[in-house]
Amino acid sequence: MTHRLKPNLSPRLLGVVLILALSVLPVKSFTEAKETAPRFGIAIHGGAGTILRGNLTPELERSYNAKLEESLLAGYEVLKKGGSSLDAVEAAIRVMEDSPLFNAGKGVVFTSEGTNEMDASIMNGKTLEAGAIAGVKRVKNPISLARLVMEKSPHVMMTGEGAEAFAKQHGVEMAGKDYFYTERRWKELQRAKEEEKREEKKKDDKPGEKNGPDASSVDRKHGTVGCVALDKEGNLAAGTSTGGMTNKRFGRVGDAPIIGAGTYANNLTCAVSSTGHGEYFIRSVVAHDISALIEYKGMSLKEAADMVVMDKLVKLGATGGVIALDKDGNVAMPFNTPGMYRAYTDANGKPVVKIYKD
Numbered sequence: 001m002t003h004r005l006k007p008n009l010s011p012r013l014l015g016v017v018l019i020l021a022l023s024v025l026p027v028k029s030f031t032e033a034k035e036t037a038p039r040f041g042i043a044i045h046g047g048a049g050t051i052l053r054g055n056l057t058p059e060l061e062r063s064y065n066a067k068l069e070e071s072l073l074a075g076y077e078v079l080k081k082g083g084s085s086l087d088a089v090e091a092a093i094r095v096m097e098d099s100p101l102f103n104a105g106k107g108v109v110f111t112s113e114g115t116n117e118m119d120a121s122i123m124n125g126k127t128l129e130a131g132a133i134a135g136v137k138r139v140k141n142p143i144s145l146a147r148l149v150m151e152k153s154p155h156v157m158m159t160g161e162g163a164e165a166f167a168k169q170h171g172v173e174m175a176g177k178d179y180f181y182t183e184r185r186w187k188e189l190q191r192a193k194e195e196e197k198r199e200e201k202k203k204d205d206k207p208g209e210k211n212g213p214d215a216s217s218v219d220r221k222h223g224t225v226g227c228v229a230l231d232k233e234g235n236l237a238a239g240t241s242t243g244g245m246t247n248k249r250f251g252r253v254g255d256a257p258i259i260g261a262g263t264y265a266n267n268l269t270c271a272v273s274s275t276g277h278g279e280y281f282i283r284s285v286v287a288h289d290i291s292a293l294i295e296y297k298g299m300s301l302k303e304a305a306d307m308v309v310m311d312k313l314v315k316l317g318a319t320g321g322v323i324a325l326d327k328d329g330n331v332a333m334p335f336n337t338p339g340m341y342r343a344y345t346d347a348n349g350k351p352v353v354k355i356y357k358d
C-alpha cells in the first residue's frame with residue numbers, strides 16, 4: 001500500500017493538495033470560532049409572588065412592562081458595546097432600584113418597626129469575587145454599594161452602620177427616609193399586620209394546628225430585583241437587590257445578600273438571581289445548588305433550575321423563582337408562584353417581557 005501510494009504524491013499533486021488545504025483552512029477555523037464564541041445576553045426579574053392578571057390594573061401592568069424593558073435595555077446596551085457583565089448587571093438593577101414599582105431602592109417594603117432595611121449582592125463569574133450588604137437604611141442604590149464592597153474592600157459582606165460608613169467613605173449617594181417611602185408599601189405593612197393578628201388568633205383558637213410554611217406570607221414578597229448577564233468575553237455576573245419581606249423583624253436578613261442563596265455566578269456553569277421566601281432560599285442554598293447540579297451532575301441549565309425551584313423548593317413549601325443564564329447564553333426562569341416580573345433578550349437581542357405564568 002505504502003509503495004503504491006508513493007508514486008501518486010508527485011510534487012504537482014502535493015502542490016494541489018496544499019493549495020486546497022490552505023483555501024479550506026481559514027474558512028474552517030472561522031466557522032469553529034463562530035460556533036464556540038459565546039453570545040452575550042441578559043435576563044432580569046422584578047420579583048415573584050401572587051401576581052395575578054386580575055390584581056394589576058392595565059395601567060400598572062403597562063408601567064411594569066415599560067420599566068422592565070427599560071432596565072433590560074440599560075444592561076443590554078452595556079453588553080452590546082462590549083462592556084462587562086458586571087457593568088450590565090449594575091446598570092439594569094439601578095433602573096429598577098430607582099423605580100417605586102419594585103421592592104428595591106425607592107419603594108422598598110417596611111419592617112415591622114416601620115423602617116426600611118435593604119440587602120443586595122453581586123458576583124463576578126470570572127473571578128468568583130463577590131460583594132454584599134445587608135440592613136442598610138439610607139443607601140440610594142444598594143447594588144452599587146455591594147459592588148464597591150467587592151472591589152474596594154477585602155471583605156465579601158458588610159452590614160448596617162458599618163456598610164453605610166463605608167458607603168460615605170466612597171462617596172456613594174445616600175437618601176433620606178422620605179425618598180424610600182411609598183404609600184403603597186406602607187399600606188402593605190398595615191395589611192400584613194392585620195393578617196398577622198388574624199393568624200395569631202387562629203393559633204389561639206386552635207392550638208396545635210400548624211399553618212403551612214408559607215401560609216401567611218405569600219402575598220408579601222414581590223418586587224425584589226435581580227439580573228444575570230453574559231458579556232462578549234464570555235464572563236457571567238449576577239446581582240440581586242431587595243427591601244426583604246414586608247413586616248420582617250428589624251435586623252432580619254434574607255437570601256438576597258447571601259452568596260450561593262440569592263446570588264451566584266461562575267463562568268464554568270451559570271449565573272443565578274433568586275426571588276422568593278428568603279428563609280427557604282437560604283436553607284436550600286438555591287443559586288449555588290443550580291450551579292452545582294450543572295457542574296457535578298452535568299445537567300442542563302433548565303433541568304437544574306427546574307429541579308431546584310419546581311421540585312426541591314415546592315416540597316419544602318417554599319414560594320419563589322429564579323432567573324438563570326448559562327455560559328452558552330441559555331436562559332431559564334422557573335417560578336412556582338402565579339407570576340414573576342421578568343424579561344430577557346432573545347437570540348436576536350429583542351426584549352421579551354413577561355409577568356404571568358402564560
Ligand code: ASP
Nearest residue numbers: 221224244254275276278
Ligand atoms: N428573597 C427576598 C427576601 O426574602 C424577598 C423576595 O424575593 O421577594 O428577602
